[in-house]
Amino acid sequence: MKDKNxxxxxxxxxxxxxxxxxxxxxxxxxxxxxxxxxxxxxxxxNLDGLETRTTISxxxxxxxxxxxxxxxxxxxxxxxxxxxxxxxxxxxxxxxGILKPELQKRYFAQVVSENSFPAGAGIASSASAFxxxxxxxxxxxxxxLPEAQLSRLARLGSGSASRSIPTGFVEWHAGQDDESxxxxxxxxxxxxxxxxxxxxxxxxxxxxxxxxxxxxxxxSPLNELRVAGVDERLKVCKNAILARDFEAFAWATxxxxxxxxxxxxxxxxxxRYWTELTELILWQVRYWxxxxxxxxxxxxxxxxxxxxxxxxxxxxxxxxxxxxxxxMDVIVARPGAGAGLI
Ligand code: DP6
Numbered sequence: 001m002k003d004k005n006x007x008x009x010x011x012x013x014x015x016x017x018x019x020x021x022x023x024x025x026x027x028x029x030x031x032x033x034x035x036x037x038x039x040x041x042x043x044x045x046n047l048d049g050l051e052t053r054t055t056i057s058x059x060x061x062x063x064x065x066x067x068x069x070x071x072x073x074x075x076x077x078x079x080x081x082x083x084x085x086x087x088x089x090x091x092x093x094x095x096x097g098i099l100k101p102e103l104q105k106r107y108f109a110q111v112v113s114e115n116s117f118p119a120g121a122g123i124a125s126s127a128s129a130f131x132x133x134x135x136x137x138x139x140x141x142x143x144x145l146p147e148a149q150l151s152r153l154a155r156l157g158s159g160s161a162s163r164s165i166p167t168g169f170v171e172w173h174a175g176q177d178d179e180s181x182x183x184x185x186x187x188x189x190x191x192x193x194x195x196x197x198x199x200x201x202x203x204x205x206x207x208x209x210x211x212x213x214x215x216x217x218x219x220s221p222l223n224e225l226r227v228a229g230v231d232e233r234l235k236v237c238k239n240a241i242l243a244r245d246f247e248a249f250a251w252a253t254x255x256x257x258x259x260x261x262x263x264x265x266x267x268x269x270x271x272r273y274w275t276e277l278t279e280l281i282l283w284q285v286r287y288w289x290x291x292x293x294x295x296x297x298x299x300x301x302x303x304x305x306x307x308x309x310x311x312x313x314x315x316x317x318x319x320x321x322x323x324x325x326x327x328m329d330v331i332v333a334r335p336g337a338g339a340g341l342i
Contacts, residue, residue: 012057012058012140012141012142013055013056013057013058013140014055014056014135014136014137014138014139014140014341015053015054015055015056015136015139015341015342016053016054016132016133016135016136016139016339016340016341016342017051017052017053017054017132017135017339017340017342018051018052018054018127018128018129018131018132018135018161018164018165018338018339018340019046019047019048019050019051019052019128019131019164019336019337019338019339020046020047020050020052020117020123020124020125020127020128020164021044021045021046021047021124021127021128021160021163021164021170021336022044022045022047022196022298022300022306022308022333023042023043023044023160023163023298023300024043024044024045024237024241024249024252024253024256024298024308025040025041025042025043025044025230025233025234025237025252025253025256026042026256026257026259026260026298026300027040027042027159027160027172028040028213028214028217028226028260028263028264029214029215029217029218029223029227029263030159030214030215031174033214033215035155035156035178035181036155036156036158036159036162036181037174037175037177037178037181038159038172038174038181039174039217039223039227040174040227040230040231040234041171041172041173041174041230041231041234042160042163042171042172042174042234043169043170043171043172043234043237043238043241044160044163044169044170044172045168045169045170045194045196045335045336046163046164046167046168046170046189046335046336046337046338047123047196047333047334047335047336048189048333048334048335048336048337049116049332049333049334049336050115050116050117050123050128050331050333050336051115051116051117051128051132052113052114052115052116052125052128052129052131052132053113053114053116053132053342054111054112054113054114054129054132054133054135054136055111055112055113055136056109056110056111056112056133056136056137056140057109057110057140058107058108058109058140058141059108059109059110060103060106060107062108062109062110063108064083064108065079065082065083065086065108065109065110065111066079066108066109066110066111067079067082067083067111067113068110068111068112068113069113069114069115070113070114070115070119071114081157082111082133082157085130085133085156085157086108086109086111086137088153088156089134089137089141089143089153090103090104090105090107091104092143092153093141093143096143098141098142098143099141109137109140111133111136113129113132113133115128115129117331118203123198123331124158124160124210124300124301126157126158126160126161126210126211127158127160127161127163127164128161128164129157129158129161130154130156130157130158130161130164131154131161131162131164131165131338131339132339133154133157134150134153134154134157134161134165134339135150135154135165135339135340135341136341137153138150138153138341139341147165147166147184147338148182148184149182150165150339151163151165151166151172151182151183151184152178152179152181152182154339155172155181155182155183158210158211159172159210159214160210162181162182162183163183164338164339165183165338165339166183166184166185166338167185167188167189167336167337167338168185168187168188168189168190168191168335168336168337168338169185169186169187169188169189169191169192169241169335170183170184170185170186171183171184171186171234171238185338186238186241186242187241187242189334189335189336189337190335191241191242191244191335192241192244192310192335193310193311193334193335194308194309194310194311194334194335195308195309195310195311195313195314195332195333195334196306196307196308196332196333196334197306197307197308197309197314197317197318197321197330197331197332198304198305198306198307198330198331198332198333199281199304199305199306199307199321199324199327199330200304200327200328200329200330200331201275201277201278201281201303201304201305201326201327201328202275202277202302202303202304202328203328208271208301209301210300210301213264213267213271213301216264216267216268216269216271217263217267219267219268220262220263220264220266220267220268221266222259222262222263222266223263226259226260226262226263229259230256230259233252233255233256233259234252236248236251236252237249237252237253237256240252246294246296246310249296250289250294250295250296250308253296253297253298253308254296254297254298256298257297257298257299261273261274261299264301271301273299273300273301273302273303274299274303275303277303277326277327278299278303278304278305280324280326281297281305281307281321281324281327282297282299282305284324285297285305285307288317288320293309293313293316293317294309294310294312294313295307295308295309295313295317296308296309307321311334314332318330318332
């Protein structure tokens, strides 16, 4: 969506939407932190109903990039991360002959972004944030990148954002280099009516964010063992999704989350994200599964628990989870689409 106005200094703007995603097979640790080339491939589902909406306007008359997030003008690390990402996008635009080389260092942008889900809800906002931003940049500058390249661009902002570009159920191929590390869809949202019930037990911001956590993975003696087993778990998980086999899906998903947290805990310094309540919910869901319910769990870099189930479990699980002592809220999300321009 190009908006060339008729003043002497043209602006290019576009608005995009992206959803966060939940990883069933996790990304933890990079082979190359700057390019966000992961140690292993990962698997996820986009989360419908939760979204980031981002508008970007490039304008020759601006002196610097700016970022407004949920109505608040950002400075410091948040702005620096977005600006670094925009530098990559400007470089790409020059390479593709879309931006004049003399403009590369001074074609600044205003970025305005809103999340429909609460901050600190245990839902990684960097995934939807950088997927929406990559999409908006593509639209504003008229890059017309194919999906795999958009996914690579989003990856430079946040690894998990690469998975929020394609639709539905998604695999991020670790790849060997920048070109081969991107995500693609292997099933549409309608393929399997799973629900993600995000159980909020803590609204505080995490002490150590993912970007600071990834470099610590290598300090764990368990890291190599985890990475060595990922491909097998990924194969089981992907086949289970394709066959809608909940039992196999639950096995691979829970085991993979356990492995990631084992690596986190045995890193130096040790990362310990779970609280007593996290443990309680993991036990409770395991018990319900033993009683015959199609429910399982996965936990990201925080204490909140994603309880994944089939749609027909919602009537049982939602009130049961809400009734557990200490549970603050439960956010329900279904399989979602990829990023798109509006
Ligand atoms: C635990 O994608 O948030 O959620 O690339 O530094 O932005 P950066 O990290 P990020 O890491 C996600 C880690 C995770 C697992 C996952 O989503 O695969």
